[in-house]
Amino acid sequence: MAEHLDARIGTTELALLALKSGVRNAAGARAENDKVLRTFRSDLPRGFGHFLVVDGSGKNIGSSEVDSSGGALAVNFSAIGKPLSYGFRIAGPLRPFGARGLQALAVIYPLDSAGSRIIGLIPLSAIQREVLRRDIPDASLAALVSRSGDVITSSASTSYWIGRRIEIAAARGADSAGRVGTLIGQNGAALYAAFALSEHAPLGIVVGTPESIAFAKARRDMWRAIGWGALAFFLGVLLASTQATKIIRPLYELESDAATLGAGDLKHRSRINSSDELGRLGRSINAMAERLQRREAEALQAQKMESVGQLAGGIAHDFNNLLTVIGGRLELLASGDQLSADAKEDIAEMRGATTRAVSLTRQLLAFSRKQLLRPRVIDLNAIVDEIEPMLRRLIGEDVQIVIAREPRLERVLADSSQIHQVLMNLCLNARDAMPAGGVLRIKTRNQAVTTEDEDKGLPVGRYVVVSVTDTGQGMDAPTKARIFDPFFTTKPAGKGTGLGLATVYGIVRQSGAKITVDTAPGRGSTFFIYFPASDAEFTGEYAVASSEDARGTETILIVEDERSVRELATKMLEARGYKVIAASHGGDAMQLVQGPEQKIDLVLTDVVMPGMGGRELVENLRRLRPDIKVVFMSGYTDDEIVKRGLLDPDVDFIQKPFSAEQLGAHMREALDD
Ligand SMILES: Nc1ncnc2c1ncn2[C@@H]1O[C@H](COP(=O)(O)OP(=O)(O)OP(=O)(O)O)[C@@H](O)[C@H]1O
Ligand SMILES: [Mg+2]
CATH class of the missing domain: 3.30.450.20 (PAS domain)
Known part of the structure; x- marks a missing residue:
């Protein structure tokens, strides 16, 4: 019986939902409402209830029945019960109204915020008959x-x-x-x-x-x-009643959950968590909400990082050019022999400060992902090996270093010097988190992701995971949420710049990898970096130029639009014995090369210049002189190769700012290649 009753109420509710969008609460809408309700009613079986629309004051503004008295139907709203959770109201028997003296159950659904309602009446006679x-x-x-x-x-x-x-x-x-x-x-x-x-x-x-x-x-x-x-x-009655509890109510609750979430309240969670299909639906609604919430947070974070990155990158760009000149001039100054001891000391101080400024700029560039990466197929185990001795020196006696290498680690495509920096930053943070000692673990392993890992944002694929774990103080949630922000630090002034993890983040992202952190206060922290495994062939490392004072007599064409940089590079190379021709833009350079007996062994060119850019210049040059050697120089730029984030491995490149020593060594290496 209870089942029948619920079925009856349920169909009435559905009818109201269907009708809701067809009727209006407006002056003069009565005739229209009547028509809608009557047409609808006429399609339903006999003995089905009646439908009414009433405005905020209880006045009838639509009815599926022709009221024989012609007056407004008297609906006793004081009998209306408490609203049910999903918006319907059920009233007890209504006072007899109209000439028919109908007693009915009312199912009431709010129509608008002005208090108008749409009502479905289930005559008690029908209940008596059917239920x-x-x-x-x-x-x-x-x-x-x-x-x-x-x-x-x-x-x-x-x-x-x-x-x-x-x-x-x-x-x-x-x-x-x-x-x-x-x-x-x-x-x-x-x-x-x-x-x-x-x-x-x-x-x-x-x-x-x-x-x-x-x-x-x-x-x-x-x-x-x-x-x-x-x-x-x-x-049967018991069962029907529990069935009603089990199915109908959860369904309405789920519907309202979905509506709440749909309205943008992503913090809302469904409470339906039973072990049946409905529970599953509830759980998947919650999982979806969590996913949406996470995506929203990620998108916000990415947006923030992007705008801060742009700002940082812009500043870093200009600084880079300035520092190239300051550093270079200081270096040239320092090599003069008529300097007093005092002057030498001053210059040394200035050079030290410049070096620190260069390193800060580099970090900003790394964070803004505007740095030129030189990815190669590398073995992360080899990088761990390389940093190990350095780590042992930097990390105090009371921190034990444990390294676990996966023996057959897959290769990854990354810029090894950048990855060095990433690992060093993570290890130094780990050290700082363990002032009283502890264990620092570095681990490499292969990992296959077979179904998309939404939590970590990892698509299906093979990964090489490097993790750095400490047994230090760990982090609370607010700290964890901000660690990748540039200049976020909890260290005392002068101790940390807050650029360490920002740099790590930039490099990791630019390398196509993902970084996650697992931490809790007092439980230590683990940073995981997921690099996509690479199928490309292992080419080995490029030898790092180390010739202390590489000199030469070849002819080098320098193309650079920034006068101070051009003059600096000229000075640096001339001081090493080279013959230097300088051009301020691509067109100039082409003319110089076209000169009949102009011998040029190497072109050192900026990447971004007004007019003909570095790449175009090189293409044109190669047409004239296929064997000419080329080295690009650039700091951060908006150049297309930077936008791609990478430089082809076979393109020779020197990053600004550079020292005379670095430039000399680089030229020697390129010429001897
Ligand atoms: N392993 C860790 N354990 C606990 N907290 C950490 C850890 N790594 C980073 N943090 C927190 O994140 C903050 C930011 O780290 P980040 O490396 O960016 O800057 P920093 O270490 O403070 O300064 P910098 O690295 O520039 O010297 C730290 O100040 C610290 O609060
Ligand atoms: Mg740090």
């Missing part, structure tokens, strides 16, 4: 009751009960489970009764059988026929 229609023995009972136990309507043969209160129901309060007990009925006869509350509406159903029937030994047949029947009946 309480089972044949029951004389003096038995099947009744629809309110929450407090007042009988609203009952099966026809038990009209005695209408208007009475059934105490078994009242005693059970808001408890949704069915209860059984004894009722005293007509003529003092005891009824064995069960009560089931609809979870869907503030209503219940009571069924009862006279005890004399249920328990009389003499009427064993009857007991079998009715007793078991009644029991099955009670169980």
Whole structure:
């Protein structure tokens, strides 16, 4: 019975949802509303309820029924029950209205914020007919009751009960489970009764059988026929009620969860967590919400990093040019021999400061991912080997260093000097997190990701993972959220710049890798870097030029639009014996090369210049002189090769700012190649 009742209410609710967008609360909308409601109603089976629209004051502004009295339908809104969680309201029986004296259950749905409502009426007669229609023995009972136990309507043969209160129901309060007990009925006869509350509406159903029937030994047949029947009946009611609780309510809750999330409240979570399909739906709604929330946070973070990066990159670019000149001039100054000891000391100080400024600029460039990377196929184990001795020197006695290398580690495509820097930064942070000593672990391993790892943002593929773990103080959530921000540091002033992890982040991202951190206060921290494994062939490392004072006599053409840099490079190379021709742009350079007997061994060119850029110049030059050697020089630039983030491995390149020594060594190496 309760099941039937819920079905009845459910279909009415669906009808209201369908109707909701068809009707309006507006002056003069009545005729239109009537038409919509009537057309809709005429398609439904007979005995289905009526539909009404009322405005905020309770005035009827639409009806599926022609009201014979012609007046507004009187709807007793004081009888309307508490709103149910999903927006429907169920009212107890309404006062008879209209000429028909209809008693009905009202299912009410709010139409707008002005208080207008759309109402579906389920006539009690229909409930009596359809819900309480089972044949029951004389003096038995099947009744629809309110929450407090007042009988609203009952099966026809038990009209005695209408208007009475059934105490078994009242005693059970808001408890949704069915209860059984004894009722005293007509003529003092005891009824064995069960009560089931609809979870869907503030209503219940009571069924009862006279005890004399249920328990009389003499009427064993009857007991079998009715007793078991009644029991099955009670169980059915119980089941229907729990089914209603189990399915209908969670569905509405899920619908409202989805709507809340859809409205942008991504913090909302569904509470539906049962072990059935609905629970699964609830959990997947929650998982989706979590994913969306994470994506939103990531997008915000990426946006922030992008804008800070742009700012940092812009500053770094200009600084780079300035530092090239300052550093270079200081170097030239220092090599003069008529300097007093004092002057030499000053110059040394200035050079030291310049070096620090260069290193800061480099970090900013790395963070802004505007740095030129020179990726090669590398073995991360080899890099770990390389940094190990340095680490042992930098890290105090009380920190134990443990290195675990995967023996057959896959190769990755990355710029080894950058990866050095990444690992060093992570290790130095680890050291700083363990002032009283601890263990620093560096580990390499291969890892296959077979289904997309959303948490870490890793697509399917093979990865090489390098992790750096410390047993230090760990981080709380607010700290963890900011560690990659440039200039975020918790270290005392003068101790940390807060650029360490910003640099790491930039390099890792630019290398196509991902970094994650696992940490909690007091539990230490582990940073994981996931590099995509590379199938390219291992080419070995490029030898690092180390010739202390490489000199030469060849002719070098310098093409650079920035006068100070051009003059500096000229001075640096002339001081090493080279013959230098300088051009301020590509067109100039082409003319110089075209000169008939102009011998040029190498072109050192800037990448970005007004007019003909470095690349175009080189293409044109190669057409004239296929064997000419080329070295590009650049700091940060907006150049297309930088946008790609990479330089072809076979393009020779020197990064600004450079020292005379670096430039000399680089020229020698390129010429001897
Ligand atoms: N392993 C770690 N354990 C605990 N906290 C850490 C760890 N690594 C980084 N942090 C936190 O992140 C902050 C930022 O680190 P980051 O390396 O960017 O800057 P820094 O170490 O403070 O300064 P810098 O590296 O420029 O000298 C640190 O100040 C610290 O609060
Ligand atoms: Mg650091």
